Amino acid sequence: MITFLTKGLIRDRTRSFFPVIVISLTVAIVVFGSGFMRGVMNSMLLDTAVILSGHEKVVTRAYSEESQLMPNDLALLGSNELIKRLEIEYPEFFWTPRILFAGLLDVPDQNGETKAQSPVIATGIDFFSNGSRQVEIWELDRNIVEGVLPKLENEAMISSKLANQLGVSVGEKVTFIGSTMDNAFSTYNFDIVGTFNLRKGQTDKQMMLVDISGARNALDMDNAASTILGFYHDLYYDDKKAVDFRSKFNTLNSDSSDIFSPFMLALRDDNQMSTIVDFSNAMLIIMGGIFLLIVMVVLWNMGLMNGLRRYGEVGLRLAIGEPKGHVYRSLVFEAFLIGFIGTIIGTVIGLGLTYYVQENGIDYTKGMEALTNSSIIMPNIFYAQVTTDLFYIGFFPGVFATVLGTMLAGIAIYKREMAQLFKDLES
Amino acid sequence: MNIKNSVIKFNNVTKRFPVGGDYFIALKNIDLLLNKGEFTGLVGPSGSGKTTLLNIIGGLDSASDGNVSVLGQSLENTSHNERAKVRRKNMGFIFQSYNLLPVYSVFENVELPLILNKIDSTQRLKKVNQAIEWVGLSDKRDSRPSMLSGGECQRTAIARAIVHQPALVMADEPTANLDAENSHHIMKILTNLNRELSTSFVFATHDEKIMGYLKRIIHLEDGQIKKDQLIKNPKFS
Structure with missing residues (x-):
């Protein structure tokens, strides 16, 4: 049948x-x-995670409360050791340090006089470590407009929008003017080696990317980081797990009486991201x-x-x-x-x-x-x-x-x- | 009538259908005995009870009162599956509109009852070829129904009805869709099969052309047998 x-x-x-x-x-x-x-x-x-929050973010308790001011005087110290610990205790994520800083970018002319200036929001990311996935998650290979990625600590990339605004091109030098993590005046010269367009609207309008080692030099932040970001290996955000990990970490590691104790935030904890x-x-x-x-x-x-x-x-x-x-x-x-x-x-x-x-x-x-x-x-x-x-x-x-x-x-x-x-x- | 040779036995059978809050009586106190090898027609106007009687004989419906035996087996209190088994083993059906399965060839359509009866493939091949030969369709065995004429389709349906050599074949208006020539051809085939296989045939029909072949005509009216007529010398036998 x-x-x-x-x-x-x-x-x-x-x-x-x-x-x-x-x-x-x-x-x-x-x-x-x-x-x-x-x-x-x-x-x-993921856009928000890559640029700002990671799927998980570790900061100091004090930094988390004033994070919009980018208060690097409240940054995490001993960040390399903390990352190693996080990699062992939370292997579901890959962990990377970040320094977020803002200041003025000065472009000198042939005589060393200011040709152009603009506020800049800079991010120190880990370009150089073995196995770093920063170039991948920022999609810099795809988003690079001109030049190359930084290979030295005093090399920087700026967004093509900022480059156009300042009239600066690849190969020129710029000076970052800001303050160190101890709030001392700081100037630091970067060579512009590339421009990029993140293709995310106006997000990168005033953005500069440098290696975290350059940021540490510029801001006197040896072995410190504004934040340590964790990303799921498959880059797919699992809210429930992220919240569970965050709660577990904070219960074990965060001391509410110590404003410098590490404090973990899940993606949903950042800036109304829960909505x-x-x-x-x-x-x-x-x-x-x-x-x-x-x-x-x-x-x-x-x-x-x-x-x-x-x-x-x-x-x-x-x-x-x-x-x-x-x-x-x-x-x-x-x-x-x-x-x-x-x-x-x-x-x-x-x-x-x-x-x-x-x-x-x-x-x-x-x-x-x-x-x-x-x-x-x-x-x-x-x-x-x-x-x-x-x-x-x-x-x-x-x-x-x-x-x-x-x-x-x-x-x-x-x-x-x-x-x-x-x-x-x-x- | 010879009870020992009986294929169908109706004893005081009544069939009622609920209509609204009341009942419509389709068959009333029917006593009937059909013997092996009979070539019987149920005739009568629409609503006289022909199809209801055919349904009850075929186990497609059950009697409200009375007892029905088919091939010595009472159909009273039998399940659907038991009645299906009786049909599968002992009955064949011929319909007015052939009801051939369009995606299968003549051979495969005829083969279906044997498959249901779990006959092995060697036997199936032999029996199907024989049935197709009986109805004169050997040259069409691989044709699909869409490639056949109306008469050829009905001959295929006849082959399907008799391939497992059932004791009883029921036909509901088998010539209604055919012209006179094809009708006579079909009836001659059925008469021959009746003679050669001793298979009993029961027809429900209005068709005057069929009457000349019948050896027994049961006239139904308002659910009752008005006349039971044995024809000694059918016109076309």
């Missing part, structure tokens, strides 16, 4: 080929849609849920229609003596088989598409350039994200909904008045 039914299934394209196509496409859309939504939401969180994180999670659930529900209804309906379309065939099989249970099981098994094959194909297509967009992104630079006066931090390139759940999410609409529809249609078989068979089969 299985061979007989399989023959029919293969030959009847309306039972096999077309449903497989519909299920594959639907599942591919579900998988890609989910991956893309997650990617976009995570991109928005964004909650919004992001809620949007994923609501949009994903609605989307999933719609495709489930579509496939459920397809399963139902496929079952009802075979009313005549089922009637005949019942009339010539096939037990109802056998007919019912064969319909459900067939729906399962078609749903399973369609889901596998759809999942492979959806994952392939998601992976492609994860690696290459969808560039929306032109659209974002229109936001020249907006202060919103938005990524210019939207990336999808391949996550574990994409491997099985398609089975809900692809198999579950299809089989459910067929099962419902099959109830009509069970409820069918056998006495009507002759009449049914004449129609």
Whole structure:
């Protein structure tokens, strides 16, 4: 009987080929849609994490309370030792030091007189350490406009917007004027070796990037850091875990009576990010849920229609003596088989598409350039994200909904008045 | 009538259908004995109870009162599966609109009852070829129903009904969709099969063309047998 039914299934394209196509496409859309939504939401969180907060951030208690002032006099001391400890105790993250500082950037002319000046917000990041992923997470290879990455501690990159404003180009020297962590006056010369455009709206308007060793020299912050940032290795923010780790760390390490004791903040603790994180999670659930529900209804309906379309065939099989249970099981098994094959194909297509967009992104630079006066931090390139759940999410609409529809249609078989068979089969 | 040879036995059978708060009586106190090898027609106007009677004979419906035996087995208090088994083993069905499965060939359509009866493939091949030969479709065994004429489709349906050599074949208006020539052809095939296989045939029909082939005509009216007529020399036998 299985061979007989399989023959029919293969030959009847309306039972096999077309449903497989519909299920594959639907599942591919579900998988890609989910991956893309997650990617976009995570991109928005990752932008903030990379530039400001990390997925976890360790600062001193005092720094956390005045962080918007960038108070480097309240920075973490002994940061190298603390990072080593964090790497052992929290291996879920990779940890990196940061120094955030602000001041004035002075561009001299040929005679050493000031040619141009601008406020600058600088970040000392770890370019040079072995295994540092800073170039990767800042996407500097992609975002570099001119020149190269810093290789020495007195080398700096500035944003192309700031370079244009100051009229400075690669190869020129600039002087940073600010204060050390002890609030003493400080000047430090940097060679501009490159310009970059983060392609995140106005975020990098006054930005300068230097290696953390240069920042330490400029601010007299030996073995100190404004913050130590932790990032999940896959760069995907898991809010629940981050909050758990933060609570555990603070319970064990933070002394509320010591303003210089280390204090961990999760991404959601930073600058109203909790709203964004909650919004992001809620949007994923609501949009994903609605989307999933719609495709489930579509496939459920397809399963139902496929079952009802075979009313005549089922009637005949019942009339010539096939037990109802056998007919019912064969319909459900067939729906399962078609749903399973369609889901596998759809999942492979959806994952392939998601992976492609994860690696290459969808560039929306032109659209974002229109936001020249907006202060919103938005990524210019939207990336999808391949996550574990994409491997099985398609089975809900692809198999579950299809089989459910067929099962419902099959109830009509069970409820069918056998006495009507002759009449049914004449129609 | 010879009770030992009986294929179907109805004893005071009544069938009622609920209609609104009341009942419609489709069959009233039917006593009937159909013997092996009979070629019987149930005739009567619409609503006379022909199809209900056919349904009860085929185990597709059950009697409200009275007792029905098919091939010596009472159908009283039998489950769906038990009645399905009786149909599968001992009955064949021919429908007005053929009801062939369009994605299968003539051979495969005819093969279906044997598959349901778990006949092995060698036997199936032999029996199906034989059935197709009986109805004169050997040259069409690999054709799909869409490539056949109406008459050929009905011959395929006949082959499917008799391939497992059932004791009883029921046919509901088997010639209603056919022209006169094809109707006579079909009836000749059925008459031959009745003669060669001793299979009992029960027809529900309005068709005057069929009457000339029947050896027994049961006239139904308002759910009752009005006349039970044995034809000694059918016109087209």
